[in-house]
Amino acid sequence: MEQRYLEIDEWKIIEEGWDSNNHMKSESIFSIGNGRMGQRANFEEAYSGDTLQGSYIAGVYYPDKTKVGWWKNGYPEYFAKVLNSVNWIGIDIEIAEQSLDLAQVKVSNFRRELDMQHGLLSRSFSAEFADGKKVKVETQRFLSLVKDEVGAISYSITPLNFDGKVIIKPYLDFDVENHDANWEEKFWAPVDEKVAAQKGTVTAKTKKLDFHVSAAMRFEVFAQGEHVTLYPETEQREKYVANSVELQMEQGKTYTICKYAGITSSMNYAVEKLSTTADERASQAMRTGYDKLLEEHKAAWLEKWSTSDIVIEGDAAAQQAIRFNIFHLFQTFTGVDPRLNIGPKGFTGEKYGGSTYWDTEAYCLPFYLSTTQQEVSRNLLIYRYKHLGKAIENAQKLGFKNGAALYPMVTMNGEECHNEWEITFEEIHRNGAIAYAIFNYVRHTLDRDYLADYGFEVLLGISRFWAQRVNWSEAKGKYVMLGVTGPNEYENNVNNNYYTNKMASWTMSYTLTVVDYLKENHADRYAELVKKTNFDEKAEMEEWADIISNLHIPIDEERQVLLQQDGFLDKDLRSADSLDASERPINQHWSWDRILRSCFIKQADVLQGLYFFEHQYDKATIRRNFDFYEPMTVHESSLSPCVHVILASRIGYGEKAYELYLRTARLDLDDYNREVHEGLHITSMAGTWMSVVQGFGGMKIIKEKLHFEPLLPENWDSLNFTLRWREAVLNVSIDKKNLTVENTSESTAEFVFGPHTNQLKGGKKIVLPLAP
């Protein structure tokens, strides 16, 4: 863990004092976003020190030509990269021919603050130039949660010891590049620039795929709160427009520029309307005015928090961290657009390129299911529904037939982007997570119509894939699934990974029940679907039933644990404690073959299955498997600890659960892995939420009923979280003595605690003593 340089505060992230070494980390941590776009906490003014300029627009990507050492048949041609886009925040400041640049001036009283409650980034500092001139600067900015194509900046300058000329130059710059480009090329080609007094637009398009993006700016200047009439000079070059405003400033007075940006993309508008629409957004924003824009933005954030906040008493660092996580998840994905998804780094960095991994279904969906309207989660599911055709094509490319679907490991538009055979072709359990997400959504929402409208087709494609992916082993007299990589990527190309086999047989089995449900409840739609998908009901269902009954599930008879894969017991079984500190993390110190043949587990694998199917296993089974696998798990993925926290909580291993929770709780805030400068671990933030709510809070769904089985960490006084549960909103408090559930909505809710099912009417609260 790096030295902690940020203040602990319940609702804010605060950086006090200027240290350029922390800047790139802060650029990630203080990122803002509104689901439609995101912006790293780069400075508005010029900065010649180390920086990762980053402005991202959801869904706009670039197919970067694949880089590979040894090509394998079936590899994709490109890797979809999250695309660094127009710099809309830029405001150059020049004082007596000196550029304001924090790498060049003497900085004092630097403070950067991210107000998570209201979604507002602010910064203040004093700067002393070489010639002794001093200014005070105060800035604020946000990306409107209400008008999601608008960003607004308030940038104030106060000369502290001089009167004189100050040049303020707001600009838009599209001459940006991705640091992670495979072949060091720029991805944007210029289309058009327009500039006039107090406004400008710039449009560019991606060199492949023809995404067009327009950015427009408007701005106004105030002196001590009074509008200033401006006579700006305009500037224009390829991919760049600017206005240059000369102000005669007086010592002690404050001059504020409010810059409004409108950003539009060809995902939402015809190319010919892009630039004018962007300008409309910016000019509407200016007409509305900074304060009013900010007000409605703040209100929208408070609304989000009202159904999602978590309060931890007795641990301020944990309190800050969990809000940080919730905040960034909402900044990344708001659920209004089913073409969008959740990239591992959200809008905070470039790494990992393509945006969607199975993280979405396995880790993020539970968060959105519990904290947002049903529609948000439904859009996450529809995202995959829209990609079904590509998933079928992908499976065809790998030799599968008859509508079998294999969803990609990493994707933007439904096509596979990854190119390591052991992952791309073999980490097929991702398909299972997509099927499970449908089940999870339906048991949460009871929106069974979803199955008829969309769900069945996806389940069918995936079940068909599993049915073709297994083969009959004469030797075992069982179906087997050869050559897979499970969630534990520290084993590759193994046979009969329990988790994958379980996901396969469960998917087929769930699809069977869905067929029965559709036949009974949606007969017409079902008939349509059968036709559309060429579903050979009898033959296919019989085949699935046969596979379900005869699929090999590896078990250690002696220990009575599920086996990660057929060969697992041949390994040298050791506890991770036996590793020397100098060898960890093993992925940085061991060669790959050594990792592969070791027993060490990167992230929950068998335990991931027990988490998903907790309702099918008793606690003794969970405990036996946890006791066997946890000691061998090295948790070298940020996604790893959460599942262990939840299971440990379930079997009463409170201390272990808390120890594991600490590994991710402040992963980014405390930069455990020294990689925060590259961006935040957005999807693992959802894992931390799961740890708190499903682990310590003990929230779970069994047979479509909500359960609580809490286990409060020793050093927390209390835990309080808010949940949406179907029509209701529940505020749940756990302290040392009681579980208190308050229904803050008008709808009745039901939940199970211990042996009892509780009905809780709207506006009511119930206090239940925890078992001793």
Add this chain to the structure above:
Amino acid sequence: MEQRYLEIDEWKIIEEGWDSNNHMKSESIFSIGNGRMGQRANFEEAYSGDTLQGSYIAGVYYPDKTKVGWWKNGYPEYFAKVLNSVNWIGIDIEIAEQSLDLAQVKVSNFRRELDMQHGLLSRSFSAEFADGKKVKVETQRFLSLVKDEVGAISYSITPLNFDGKVIIKPYLDFDVENHDANWEEKFWAPVDEKVAAQKGTVTAKTKKLDFHVSAAMRFEVFAQGEHVTLYPETEQREKYVANSVELQMEQGKTYTICKYAGITSSMNYAVEKLSTTADERASQAMRTGYDKLLEEHKAAWLEKWSTSDIVIEGDAAAQQAIRFNIFHLFQTFTGVDPRLNIGPKGFTGEKYGGSTYWDTEAYCLPFYLSTTQQEVSRNLLIYRYKHLGKAIENAQKLGFKNGAALYPMVTMNGEECHNEWEITFEEIHRNGAIAYAIFNYVRHTLDRDYLADYGFEVLLGISRFWAQRVNWSEAKGKYVMLGVTGPNEYENNVNNNYYTNKMASWTMSYTLTVVDYLKENHADRYAELVKKTNFDEKAEMEEWADIISNLHIPIDEERQVLLQQDGFLDKDLRSADSLDASERPINQHWSWDRILRSCFIKQADVLQGLYFFEHQYDKATIRRNFDFYEPMTVHESSLSPCVHVILASRIGYGEKAYELYLRTARLDLDDYNREVHEGLHITSMAGTWMSVVQGFGGMKIIKEKLHFEPLLPENWDSLNFTLRWREAVLNVSIDKKNLTVENTSESTAEFVFGPHTNQLKGGKKIVLPLAP
């Protein structure tokens, strides 16, 4: 198979008629080499059509920065590339301001011929220019087998229908590039150019590693055989020197330029002497004269053939092919320098970069053992001895200790060049081939001193590797070897590959016997070695013995066949015949995961073990395993069929053996895989030799005795081959009736045929009837 465009001839490769589509193939096929350098059959004069200019100097390579998609810990930083080097053959011809360029003139009577008996490339054609002028051209060239830094060219022009000015411009050009460069950079930096009348030198160095190479040229011109006094103009630029000679030619007279090149490298000379030495070589060659140089070169080739020729009666295509293979093997490696080795494409192309694979030990060594002096094979072994230190470092990098050695999969200087984890880290059986080569060498030559001088250290390093690479499986109560790739690269990361486990236990067991031998016969040297290697005799030998006795060897009890790996029987076991023609080769039509989980075998794996250890298995075992594995083998490696041919011959499957033999016999001459333009398959040529001599000829060594167990293909009248066997040279003939062995040397030889051991004195011949 491509349409055959080459003539069948016993000793020659002949191309009649000009078709530019065949040129790049011919450039490979007609390549010349002398072990020290090699040259593709590029034209001397300018050629603007498709060509792969290729001139290679043994041992001079370039560490090209590794290209990889997903870096794995332990990958090497670079891939050593065989380096395209100075173009020394160039002679530009200009007639009335028209360049002689076969892509621009009308060509008739084109003939290209490679005389394999004498190592001579020649070419003749007539060219008609746009202005109607016609010339006849006749060229010859060779790389001297006697003076291995010298190349010589005779280039004759006869004006057919005009008198006039012809400009002849011999040059040296170092501005060359590798087509397979990872990052499209040129590898050579200029050092120095010198030019004067009738001579020139150019020196360049590699941008990394500082290899320096100098080329010098001298030339003389004859008119109708009479020396012409020349007044050339000189030309010089970076990496290039030339002489321009203007000749007034008369119709019907023949003008010949003899160009002599000397090429030296910093592997053999101090950099400051490089250029002068090269010039000395060239000027000595000119003093000697073309005809005399050629004469001694031819004699050297005849000498090589005297102990290695194979005569096949009744099959002219097979006759040509086997000589083609022997010829290219000798062109690639002559065995005079233990720093050199045999690249998969020799000096005929660039692909596969680094020069040494396990091909050398497994396929090439048997050829050189049987056809050349002992020293040649010994040098191949010493090559690996010299790399032992790097092999130990390589193993350390992967976590091994105490002098364990892992030889690289691909190398130039002993360092690993390959970067695919499943090969680099897991295809460790290569280590076994290097140990086996020592055993093979000793049983051939009885040079047991080699064990004391070099062999033991290598065996110790490899045995130590195996001992650390296995682990104890509690579940099996056996040692196991997890996570390997066997010779069949269509399975990756498997457990207990029979071949690898067998090689491991055999290596340890052989090392134990070598220790005993050394203790008894080389006590002092042994004591020295124990000290040098920190050999803990008792503990290490006990550990090996324990592993040998308890190493898991997978067997199918029911079928009584050895298993390729633990999970093999879980596969869908099908015959390759069941594949549709459109799916083959599967490596071009199937995705990698599908190949991996299929039962299809790229090349001999279990059968490779049965070939190496034929003396340990009875014929029934060989037959059972052959019957099981051959039908699943797709032979998608040029190295595959030979082992199957040998085993099929041994178990009396004559038809099968011949069918398999046909797959490689004319692989390059008939361009089966449409890739000959990239270079020839040099190492698999040794496999074809093995097929003929060890397969049909039935030559084998059991307990240090020479055996013959021939099985002549039905459509061959007879097979005759010459072998060195220790001090003797044996000429072996097999026809439909008899095995005839003639001892053409002065030393007595012994061989076993059927139940009888035959003593054959020098100069004697014995005729033994084949069993009915």
